[in-house]
Amino acid sequence: MTNSQEVATEIVDHHLGTRLISAGEAPGLRETVVDLVAEAFPQQVETLMGQQLDLLTHPSGTQWPDAYLADESAAEDALQQAAAGLRVALARSGQMSGKAQIFERNASASLRDDPRAALRAELARVPRPLTRPQILEWSLDPAPWFTESPSEPALWPPAGLYSVAGLLRLPGGVAALPRVSGGPHEGWVQIGFAEGQLTPARRYPADEPARQIQIIVGLEADGSDTPSSPLPLAKAPWQLWTRPLRRLAPHLVETAAAARHIGATDQPLVALTDASTTTLVNAPLPSHGLGLPHFVLAPAVSVIAALGLEPTEGVCGFSLNDAQGEALVGRQWRGHLIHDGHYKPLLPAIEGADLLIRPDLFTRLHNIVGATRCHAGLRVVHQPAEQLSPIINTDDRNH
Structure with missing residues (x-):
């Protein structure tokens, strides 16, 4: 496992672990998300996150800034990209999902980053x-x-x-x-x-x-x-x-x-x-x-x-x-x-x-x-x- 993959695994588990579990751990979904984050990390995420932390924190500080950072954004983007092809991936492995609309609606409900709790709060x-x-x-x-x-x-x-x-x-x-x-x-x-x-x-x-x-x-x-x-x-x-x-x-x-x-x-x-x-x-x-x-x-x-x-x-x-x-x-x-x-x-x-x-x-x-x-x-x-x-x-x- 490369260093980028290790970092990507930590990011995915930290930000998406609960949702992936609630969605039933669809075969291959977590691995695909990790690969997408690992691919983006050295080219985009690492640089952008470094800039964000430079602007929002002090070098000797230990408190994470109260902000939506590049690692969380990358994890979310990777999840939605991977989930968009989930039904096709399952079909290729012999797992037919039935009606497409019902499958997409149920998958979306499990995997989306639901903003309603924050809005209610x-x-x-x-x-x-x-x-x-x-x-x-x-x-x-x-x-x-x-x-x-x-x-x-x-x-x-x-x-x-x-x-x-x-x-x-x-x-x-x-x-x-x-x-x-x-x-x-x-x-x-x-x-x-x-x-x-x-x-x-x-x-x-x-x-x-x-x-x-x-x-x-x-x-x-x-x-x-x-x-x-x-x-x-x-x-x-x-x-x-x-x-x-x-x-x-x-x-x-x-x-x-x-x-x-x-x-x-x-x-x-x-x-x-x-x-x-x-x-x-x-x-x-x-x-x-x-x-x-x-x-x-x-x-x-x-x-x-x-x-x-x-x-x-x-x-x-x-x-x-x-x-x-x-x-x-x-x-x-x-x-x-x-x-x-x-x-x-x-x-x-x-x-x-x-x-x-x-x-x-x-x-x-x-x-x-x-x-x-x-x-x-x-x-x-x-x-x-x-x-x-x-x-x-x-x-x-x-x-």
């Missing part, structure tokens, strides 16, 4: 809200750990972090879940919250390491005194926001059965979706795509079924409806631009998301779970003092 973006449990109000000051003066010690970790160290549930139970204080969702209950705060390493005016905080809050149904999982989130497809549950999981749409399941089964009621560039432990990396946020939360499948929710029609972000109107929404935020001491584009120190539910539906869900089984799970970790990798895996290429 952009439509769901709001200015960074103040809504969060009272015990986490210290985290409203985003990145207090850098100091411009070498004579002043940097505050790390933030003093308020000690108030939640080791906690796996919010003190005070679900009563500690905050309510939105203004805007179109005033009075709604925040049943899910996720926020990452990152300050990159820098050397000037003083050496300071990269530091990071991640905060997770999620509603749980659990009959034990201590939660069975350290992270109060389930996993779910992001299409819960866009496709009716009867199409995604026809066997789970019966409302009474879902309510009985929630009332008797220990489970997180909030999920981290596969559109997030942050993944749960041992979860596969999500498909890469420009604009995907770190966190895209959703209600667990059982919650959607038990409350009889449907995706909101029309152009919107993350929104579910019931017979009375909008019932549950997901919000996104990103901002607080900072630098690492070099002359390079600023980076967002804050990435976050939350999940809001209408007050009457929160009461209904609380009754379904049961007062003694309804909890608010909590997990706060920081780095470098406490490594994040055992709990959450993040892709170091920030899309």
Whole structure:
């Protein structure tokens, strides 16, 4: 194997691995894509990517730029070029695919770089809200750990972090879940919250390491005194926001059965979706795509079924409806631009998301779970003092 082929293999696995697997690993497709990338790499990709990195990064920097780079573009072009001849290639090997239109439509759905999650996330973006449990109000000051003066010690970790160290549930139970204080969702209950705060390493005016905080809050149904999982989130497809549950999981749409399941089964009621560039432990990396946020939360499948929710029609972000109107929404935020001491584009120190539910539906869900089984799970970790990798895996290429 040549060096270009090795590099091409890494590029294809990194950017396209998930989609190739979801498409069923069509015979020869991955190999063809690798060959096309390997052919383009020394002639075009390597030069263009070098120019991009020179413009967007500092020679001593370690952070990948928040940009669509030549390697990802080359992988995408190679995939689409190879997939265009997939049906013919399969026919030559004796694998007939039936009707061409159906085959092309199914292949396209599996292999395309779907922009809808990123567009929905952009439509769901709001200015960074103040809504969060009272015990986490210290985290409203985003990145207090850098100091411009070498004579002043940097505050790390933030003093308020000690108030939640080791906690796996919010003190005070679900009563500690905050309510939105203004805007179109005033009075709604925040049943899910996720926020990452990152300050990159820098050397000037003083050496300071990269530091990071991640905060997770999620509603749980659990009959034990201590939660069975350290992270109060389930996993779910992001299409819960866009496709009716009867199409995604026809066997789970019966409302009474879902309510009985929630009332008797220990489970997180909030999920981290596969559109997030942050993944749960041992979860596969999500498909890469420009604009995907770190966190895209959703209600667990059982919650959607038990409350009889449907995706909101029309152009919107993350929104579910019931017979009375909008019932549950997901919000996104990103901002607080900072630098690492070099002359390079600023980076967002804050990435976050939350999940809001209408007050009457929160009461209904609380009754379904049961007062003694309804909890608010909590997990706060920081780095470098406490490594994040055992709990959450993040892709170091920030899309």
